[in-house]
Amino acid sequence: MNKLSNVLSVIFVSFFLFSCNENASSKIKSDISSNSEREARYAEITFDRIFHDFGKINEGEIAKTVFTFTNTGKNDLYIVDAIGSCGCTVPNYPKNIPIEPGESGKIEVNFDTNGRPNLQQKMIKVSANTSNGGELLRIQAFVEPKIN
Numbered sequence: 001m002n003k004l005s006n007v008l009s010v011i012f013v014s015f016f017l018f019s020c021n022e023n024a025s026s027k028i029k030s031d032i033s034s035n036s037e038r039e040a041r042y043a044e045i046t047f048d049r050i051f052h053d054f055g056k057i058n059e060g061e062i063a064k065t066v067f068t069f070t071n072t073g074k075n076d077l078y079i080v081d082a083i084g085s086c087g088c089t090v091p092n093y094p095k096n097i098p099i100e101p102g103e104s105g106k107i108e109v110n111f112d113t114n115g116r117p118n119l120q121q122k123m124i125k126v127s128a129n130t131s132n133g134g135e136l137l138r139i140q141a142f143v144e145p146k147i148n
Contacts, residue, residue: 044073
């Protein structure tokens with residue numbers, strides 16, 4: 001009876017160790033596949049440039065520039081939001097409109113120079129369904145003050 005008990009114990013321990021090892025292996029494989037599936041859902045955005053310098057402009061002007069982008073990923077790109085670093089910087093963008101792989105779009109940025117003399121540097125945060133969540137665009141200008 002003692003031998004039978006020992007044999008059953010060895011079989012039970014072997015079965016337990018084998019099943020744990022198999023679960024760990026399958027867990028790693030499932031984590032890898034879920035990561036690749038997650039990455040596969042992201043789009044990729046590529047801008048023609050991420051910085052624009054208006055140079056010298058006069059206070060009171062509204063300066064405009066356009067950033068062009070392309071969806072260089074394999075899934076539809078959605079721009080969820082684009083926000084300027086202050087109220088003087090207003091982006092216009094294709095909000096929540098699917099941009100298919102290979103297609104391009106534009107983000108127009110309007111910079112109101114009223115009350116903003118001298119060197120100005122502003123940022124536009126673009127939020128999208130990309131792996132890093134979006135992109136930062138920058139503009140700058142030297143605003144010649146109004147002569148009162």
